[in-house]
Amino acid sequence: xxxxxxxxxxxxxxxxxxxxxxxxxxxxxxxxxxxxxxxxxxxxxxxxxxxxxxxxxxxxxxxxxxxxxxxxxxxxxxxxxxxxxxxxxxxxxxxxxxxxxxxxxxxxxxxxxxxxxxxxxxxxxxxxxxxxxxxxxxxxxxxxxxxxxxxxxxxxxxxxxxxxxxxx
Amino acid sequence: xxxxxxxxxxxxxxxxxxxxxxxxxxxxxxxxxxxxxxxxxxxxxxxxxxxxxxxxxxxxxxxxxxxxxxxxxxxxxxxxxxxxxxxxxxxxxxxxxxxxxxxxxxxxxxxxxxxxxxxxxxxxxxxxxxxxxxxxxxxxxxxxxxxxxxxxxxxxxxxxxxxxxxxxxxxxxxxxxxxxxxxxxxxxxxxxxxxxxxxxxxxxxxxxxxxxxxxxxxxxxxxxxxxxxxxxxxxxxxxxxxxxxxxxxxxxxxxxxxxxxxxxxxxxxxxxxxxxxxxxxxxxxxxxxxxxxxxxxxxxxxxxxxxxxxxxxxxxxxxxxxxxxxxxxxxxxxxxxxxxxxxxxxxxxxxxxxxxxxxxxxxxxxxxxxxxxxxxxxxxxxxxxxxxxxxxxxxxxxxxxxxxxxxxxxxxxxxxxxxxxxxxxxxxxxxxxxxxxxxxxxxxxxxxxxxxxxxxxxxxxxxxxxxxxxxxxxxxxxxxxxxxxxxxxxxxxxxxxxxxxxxxxxxxxxxxxxxxxxxxxxxxxxxxxxxxxxxxxxxxxxxxxxxxxxxxxxxxxxxxxxxxxxxxxxxxxxxxxxxxxxxxxxxxxxxxxxxxxxxxxxxxxxxxxxxxxxxxxxxxxxxxxxxxxxxxxxxxxxxxxxxxxxxxxxxxxxxxxxxxxxxxxxxxxxxxxxxxxxxxxx
Numbered sequence: 051x052x053x054x055x056x057x058x059x060x061x062x063x064x065x066x067x068x069x070x071x072x073x074x075x076x077x078x079x080x081x082x083x084x085x086x087x088x089x090x091x092x093x094x095x096x097x098x099x100x101x102x103x104x105x106x107x108x109x110x111x112x113x114x115x116x117x118x119x120x121x122x123x124x125x126x127x128x129x130x131x132x133x134x135x136x137x138x139x140x141x142x143x144x145x146x147x148x149x150x151x152x153x154x155x156x157x158x159x160x161x162x163x164x165x166x167x168x169x170x171x172x173x174x175x176x177x178x179x180x181x182x183x184x185x186x187x188x189x190x191x192x193x194x195x196x197x198x199x200x201x202x203x204x205x206x207x208x209x210x211x212x213x214x215x216x217x218x
Numbered sequence: 219x220x221x222x223x224x225x226x227x228x229x230x231x232x233x234x235x236x237x238x239x240x241x242x243x244x245x246x247x248x249x250x251x252x253x254x255x256x257x258x259x260x261x262x263x264x265x266x267x268x269x270x271x272x273x274x275x276x277x278x279x280x281x282x283x284x285x286x287x288x289x290x291x292x293x294x295x296x297x298x299x300x301x302x303x304x305x306x307x308x309x310x311x312x313x314x315x316x317x318x319x320x321x322x323x324x325x326x327x328x329x330x331x332x333x334x335x336x337x338x339x340x341x342x343x344x345x346x347x348x349x350x351x352x353x354x355x356x357x358x359x360x361x362x363x364x365x366x367x368x369x370x371x372x373x374x375x376x377x378x379x380x381x382x383x384x385x386x387x388x389x390x391x392x393x394x395x396x397x398x399x400x401x402x403x404x405x406x407x408x409x410x411x412x413x414x415x416x417x418x419x420x421x422x423x424x425x426x427x428x429x430x431x432x433x434x435x436x437x438x439x440x441x442x443x444x445x446x447x448x449x450x451x452x453x454x455x456x457x458x459x460x461x462x463x464x465x466x467x468x469x470x471x472x473x474x475x476x477x478x479x480x481x482x483x484x485x486x487x488x489x490x491x492x493x494x495x496x497x498x499x500x501x502x503x504x505x506x507x508x509x510x511x512x513x514x515x516x517x518x519x520x521x522x523x524x525x526x527x528x529x530x531x532x533x534x535x536x537x538x539x540x541x542x543x544x545x546x547x548x549x550x551x552x553x554x555x556x557x558x559x560x561x562x563x564x565x566x567x568x569x570x571x572x573x574x575x576x577x578x579x580x581x582x583x584x585x586x587x588x589x590x591x592x593x594x595x596x597x598x599x600x601x602x603x604x605x606x607x608x609x610x611x612x613x614x615x616x617x618x619x620x621x622x623x624x625x626x627x628x629x630x631x632x633x634x635x636x637x638x639x640x641x642x643x644x645x646x647x648x649x650x651x652x653x654x655x656x657x658x659x660x661x662x663x664x665x666x667x668x669x670x671x672x673x674x675x676x677x678x679x680x681x682x683x684x685x686x687x688x689x690x691x692x693x694x695x696x697x698x699x700x701x702x703x704x705x706x707x708x709x710x711x712x713x714x715x716x717x718x719x720x721x722x723x724x725x726x727x728x729x730x731x732x733x734x735x736x737x738x739x740x741x742x743x744x745x746x747x748x749x750x751x752x753x754x755x756x757x758x759x760x761x762x763x764x765x766x767x768x769x770x771x772x773x774x775x776x777x778x779x780x781x782x783x784x785x786x787x788x789x790x791x792x793x794x795x796x797x798x799x800x801x802x803x804x805x806x807x808x809x810x811x812x813x814x815x816x817x818x819x820x821x822x823x824x825x826x827x828x829x830x831x832x833x834x835x836x837x838x839x840x841x842x843x844x845x846x847x848x849x850x851x852x853x854x855x856x857x858x859x860x861x862x863x864x865x866x867x868x869x870x871x872x873x874x875x876x877x878x879x880x881x882x883x884x885x886x887x888x889x890x891x892x893x894x895x896x897x898x899x900x
Contacts, residue, residue, distance in 0.1 A: 107497070108469050109405075109421050111439055114497050118506055121230045146421055 051080055053096065054217055058103030059115050060085040064138050064195050065103045068206060072101060072136065075210030087115045091122045098131055099217040100164075104155045104190070105138040110147025110181065112154055120158060129163035134213045135190030136168075136206075141177040142197045149192045153181030156189040166190075168213040174201070221434055228447040230506045238512055239521060241283075241443060245275050245500050247309055247525035248300040254529065255316055255332075256478055263537075264317030265331045269297040270474040274404050275499035277440035277468035279304045280450040281374055281402055287339040291358040291371040291643065293351035294334060294344060297404065298374055302334035305341055309532035319539040326679035327542040332477075337681040342643055345670055348409075349379025352388035352401060353633060353667065357640020359397035361648065363461060364622060370398045370457045371640075377467070378409025380423045384666065387633040392463040393430040394628070399463040400453045404440055406472035411485045424467035432462045440468025441499040471497055550680035551714055552815075555767050556736035564729055564765030564811070570758050576750035578724035578759045579611050582731045583651065585761070587619050590649055593735065594641070596627045597634055597653025597689075608656045609691055609750055631655045631664035639671050639684040649735050651687045658692035658744065659704040671740045672715035683739040687731070692720070693786050693836050694884050695748040699875030705785075705837035705868075710742055711813050711846070717767050718814040720744040722788035725757040726811050729765030737767070746786045754789050768815035772824070776804035779898055780824040782847055783834040784810040787866075787885055791834050794891040803898055813843055821847070822855050829860040830897050834890055839867040861900035866893045 054076065058069045073081050084093055086103070094100070107113045112120070135156060139149040156166045169187040175194070182188050191209040193202050252272055258265040271278060274297060282304020285292050294301050302312060311323050315334055318327035324335040324343060335343040342358075344351045355373035362369050379385055380403065392399040403424055407414050420426050424435045434456055438449030446468060453464040471494035475482040482491070507513040513521075558564065573581070587593050595615060599608045601624050606613030616624040627634045631654060638650040655661040661668070668688075675683035694703030711718055719734065719741065721727040727745070734741040749755035773788060774795050781791045788809045795805035806824050810817065825831055831851050833844040848863040866885050873883050 108471070111469065114502055117439075117442065118502065118509065121506070121510060125231075144421065146425075 051218055052098035054081045054099035054101070055084045055097040056081050056101045056103070057084045057086045057089060057094075059087050059113065061087055062103070062105070065105050068136060068138070068193055068202065069103050071203065071206045072210055075207060076214065086119070089115070089119055091126060094123075095126065100131060101134045101136070101213070102155060103137065104135050104151045106144070106147065106149050106151035109144060110150030112151045116151070116155065123158055123162070126162055128159055131164045132217060133159050133164045133166050134168035134217070135166070136193060136209070137190060138193050138195060140196040141175055141194050145176070145178040148175070148177035148180040149182035149188065150180060152188065152190040152192070153183070156182070167216045168209060170209060221436060224436065224438070224448050224452040226448055227451050228444045230444060230510045230512065233444070235512060238507065241279055242503060242507065242518070243521050243525055244303050245279060245300065245503060246522050247528050248303050249275070249500050250525055250529045251309060251312055252299055258317055259478060267296070267331045267477060267479070268316070269332050269477040271297050271299050273406060273471035273473040273494060273497075273499065274440055274468075275300055276443045276446035277402065277404055277438070277450070277470060279443055280446035281372060282306075283447065284450045284454050285341075285372060286369065287341070289340070289367070289369045291340045291342065291355065291362070291369070292374070293342050293355045293372065294374045295348060295351070295376060295379075296330070296332045296346060297376065298334060299332065301374060302341070306339070307334055307336055307341065309528055310535050311336070313532055313536035314539055317536060318542070319536065320542045321539045325677055328679055329677045335678070337678055343674065343678040343682060347666060347670070349375045349382045349385040350636065350666055350670060351375075352379075352385050353636025354640030354643065355399050355401070356388045356392045356397060357637035358643050359392065359399045360395065360637060361641045361644030363395075363397055365644070368458060370400055370454055372400045372402060374402045374404065376409065377403050377405035377414065377423050378412065378417055380426070381409070381417050384632045384636065387628070387630040388636070389427055389430065389433065389463065389465065391628065391630070391633050391637065393433045396432050396462050398457040398461050400457050401463065401465045402450070402453075403465060403467040404470050405467055406470045408472055408476065410476040410480055411482070422467060424465040427465055434462065434464045436464060436466045438466065438468050440470040441497050441502065443499065443503050473498060550676045552717065553675055553680075553683040553738035555717070555738070556733050558729070558733055558764035558766040560762055561729065561764045562766065564726070564769045564771065566725065566760050566763060568758050568760045572756040573724050573759045574751055574753070575724040575727050575746075575755040576609065576611055578728040579731060579745065580613060581759070582728040583612055583615060584618065586649075586732060586735045587615065587623065590647075592645070592647045593649045593651070594623050595651040596625050598627055598629055598656050600624065600626045600653060602626065607653055609747060611689070611745070611750070612653070631661060632667050635664040635667040635671065635686070635688060638686040639667060639674070642684045642686055643682060646685065646738070649685050649687075651689060651735060654688040654690050656691075657698070657702050657747075658690035658706050659701050661690055661706060668710065668716070669713060672713045675739060676715060685738055687734040687741045687743050689743045689745060691747040692744040693746050693748060694873050694880060695786060697875065697877050697880060698873075699880075700872050703873040703880065705835070707742070707744055707813060708837045708842040711843050715740070716814065717741040717812065718744070719767065719812045720746070720785045721811055722746065722749065722785055722809050723755050723757050725759045725763055726765050726771065726809070728759045729763040730811060733764050733766060744785065748786055749789070765811060767812045768817050769811065770817035770820035771809045771811055772806065772820070773809045774805065774807040776806035777827055778804045779806070779830040779832060779894055780821070780828045781805055781807045781832045781834060781890075781894065782810065782821055783807065784813065786836050787834045787890070790885065790887040790890050793887045794894055797887070797891055798894060798898075805894060818850065818854075821851065825851060825855045826858050829858055830900070831859070831863045832866065832890075832894055832897055833863060834866045834885060836884060837867055838870055839865045840870040842867050861897055864893055864897050866890050
C-alpha cells in the first residue's frame with residue numbers, strides 16, 4: 051500500500067474521534083496519524099494518499115491550523131497525490147455554510163494537481179448551501195455530530211470502504 | 219461579476235518585511251492597551267467603558283491601513299481601538315480618551331471612553347447609538363461625489379447594528395445614489411449577549427442586502443490580517459473605481475465580554491469561549507511570521523519588547539495630562555451664529571409691497587443659494603417638475619440651481635437629517651437646508667439624528683457642528699388632524715445644542731432663515747404653515763433682511779399686560795389685544811421669534827412695565843414651551859408680578875381632524891381674550 055497519512059488536529063475532540071474510527075477502518079499499520087497543528091511541507095509531501103480532517107469553523111472557514119498551512123500548500127506540486135476529506139459540520143446551526151471548509155481545501159489541492167476522491171451523496175442532509183458540494187455531491191465525508199451523531203459510525207464505515215478501494 | 223473574487227495582494231510570503239513589522243507592532247501594542255484598559259478602571263483612574271476588540275484584529279488593522287487621513291472619511295464604533303491606532307491615532311491619544319483627559323483629541327473627556335476620533339483628520343466623532351453613523355458616512359460620501367474627490371467614506375460597525383432601521387436607510391441611500399461608501403461589518407456573533415440568530419435569519423447579515431442593485435457584498439476572515447487586507451483593498455478599489463457602495467462583512471470572534479459592564483460567562487459556554495480564543499488573530503500572525511521565516515523568534519520578541527516600552531511611555535504621559543476643567547462645561551453648546559450687522563435688532567422700517575410668508579421663504583432660499591454656491595437642499599417632495607417642497611416653499615429652486623444641489627430624498631426622515639449631518643462634515647463652508655419631514659409631526663423618526671446633531675459640537679469639544687437648517691412645516695388650523703397639525707417645539711426645546719426659531723410674519727421668516735443658513739451649527743426652523751398664504755402674515759421684506767437669534771420683537775406696545783407668544787398665535791394675540799384696546803386695556807404683544815436662544819431681556823423689560831404675564835402658544839399647555847417661560851418669569855421676575863402667570867395653549871389631547879374637534883383643542887382669539895381679561899381683572 052502506498053504511504054497513507056491521516057492528517058488532523060491532535061488538539062481537536064470530535065475530529066479526533068472520527069479520525070480514530072477512520073484509522074481503525076484502514077487497519078493498524080496501514081495509515082499514519084499526522085498532527086495538522088505542526089504540519090510541515092516535507093511531512094505533507096512524504097505521502098501519496100492523504101486523508102485530511104477538515105472541520106468547518108465559524109461561518110464557513112478553515113480551522114486556523116489548516117488556514118496557516120495554506121500559504122505552504124500554495125507552493126507545492128501535488129500531482130499524483132490522492133486526497134480524501136472528512137469534516138465536522140453543523141447543518142442546522144450553520145445551514146448556509148455546511149461543510150464549506152472541505153470545499154475550500156478541495157479547491158486548493160486540485161489547483162495544485164491533487165486528485166480528490168471519496169465524494170459522497172448529499173442525501174440525508176438538510177442545509178441551504180455548501181462550498182463542499184459539486185455536481186450534487188459532497189467533495190468528502192460530512193459528519194454532523196450536533197444533529198446526526200447516530201449516523202456517524204455508519205457513514206465513516208461506508209466511506210472508508212470506498213476510499214480504501216482507491217487508496218491502495 | 220464574482221463578488222468574492224478578491225485579488226491576493228498581500229500574503230505572508232510576499233508582504234515586505236517592514237510592512238509586516240509595522241502591522242505586528244500595531245497589533246501587539248493595541249492588544250497590550252486592550253488588555254490593560256480594565257486595570258485603569260480597577261485603579262479608579264477611568265476607562266469605565268471599554269469594549270475589547272480582541273478577536274477583531276485582522277479587519278481593524280486592515281481598515282486603518284486603507285484610511286487616508288484628511289482625504290477619506292471614517293466613522294468608527296466603540297470597539298475600534300486597533301482601527302484607531304491603525305489610522306494613525308497614537309497609543310497616548312488612545313489612553314487619553316480612555317481616561318477622559320482634557321487633552322483627549324476626541325472629546326476632551328466629554329464623550330465616553332473607547333470612542334476614538336480625531337475630527338481634524340476626518341476620523342469623525344461618533345455616537346454610542348450603534349450604526350447611526352452610517353447615515354453620516356453616506357452624507358460624507360455625497361460630498362465626496364459632488365466635489366469629485368477621489369476618496370471613500372468608511373463606516374465601521376458591528377453586525378448587530380444592521381438590525382437598526384437607519385442602517386437600512388443608509389445602505390439604501392448609498393445604493394440608490396451610487397456613493398463610494400464602504401460599510402465594514404465586524405461580525406463577532408453577538409450584540410452584547412444577543413446571538414445572531416435572534417437578530418436576523420441570515421447568519422451572514424450582509425447577505426440580507428444581496429438584492430441591492432449597486433452594492434457589492436464581500437466577505438472576509440476578519441481574524442486574518444492578509445484576508446482582511448486583501449478584502450479591504452478590493453472594497454476600496456471597487457468603491458473608487460465604480461463610485462458604488464460595498465458591504466464588507468468580516469467574520470471575527472469576540473474573545474472577551476462585550477464590555478466591562480457585561481459578563482459573557484453568563485451566556486457563553488466554556489467550550490465556546492475556548493473555541494474563539496483558539497483563533498486569536500494576534501497569535502495567528504505571530505505563528506505565521508515565524509513559520510514562514512519572515513521573522514526569527516528573537517525578532518518577534520524584540521518587536522514585542524518595543525511595544526511594551528511604547529505602552530509604558532504612552533501610559534506615563536497620559537497620566538500626567540490635565541483633567542477637564544468644570545468651568546468649561548458651558549463651552550461648545552452651540553457654535554457662533556452669523557452676526558446680523560445690518561439689522562442687529564432684527565427690525566426694519568422699509569415700506570413698499572407686502573409679500574406673503576411663503577414668498578419670503580422662497581425668495582430667501584434662492585438668494586442664499588446664489589450667495590453661497592455650497593448650499594444644498596433636500597427633502598421629501600423637494601423637486602419634481604413644478605412641485606418644489608410639500609407646500610411649494612422651494613418652488614423653482616431645482617430649475618435654477620440644478621439637481622445636484624436641490625433634490626428629492628426618500629421617505630426616510632432620519633436619512634434626510636443624518637446625511638445632512640454627514641455631508642456638512644466634509645467642509646465647514648457647506649450649508650445644508652432640509653425639509654426634515656413632510657409635516658413637523660412626521661419628524662419623530664428623525665429624532666435620533668436630531669439628538670445626534672444637538673450634541674455633536676459639545677461632544678467633539680468644539681471640533682465639529684453640523685451646519686444644517688431643518689425646516690419643518692408646523693402647527694394646525696388647517697383641519698389636518700394627527701401628524702399634520704401638531705406642534706413639537708416643546709419637546710425639541712428640552713434638548714440642548716440646537717437653535718429653534720418660529721416666526722409669525724414674512725419678514726421675520728426671511729430674516730431668520732438667512733441667519734440660520736449662514737450660521738454655524740444646527741437650527742430648527744418652524745414654519746407656521748397656516749400662515750404661508752395668509753395676508754395677515756404678509757409684510758414688506760427687505761432683500762437683505764436679517765433677524766439675529768434670541769431677539770424678540772414687540773409687535774404691539776402696551777402697559778397693562780405682557781402677552782408672550784410666537785408662531786400662529788401671535789396673530790390671535792394681536793387680535794385679542796386690539797379687541798381689548800377698544801375696551802381701554804393696553805396689551806403688549808411680544809413675538810419671541812426665537813425660542814432657543816431666548817430673549818429674556820425683552821420679556822423681563824415688558825414684565826417690569828406691565829406686571830402681568832400671559833403666555834400663549836399653539837402647542838399643548840401641558841409640557842409646552844410656555845411652561846419654561848412661566849417658570850422663568852416666576853423664578854426671575856417674581857417681584858414685578860401683580861398676578862400669577864397664566865398660560866393659554868392646546869388642551870392635553872391630540873389635535874382632532876374634524877374642524878369642530880380641532881377648534882375645541884387649539885387656542886384661538888376668544889380663548890386668549892378671555893384669559894387676558896381674567897388676568898387684567900386679577
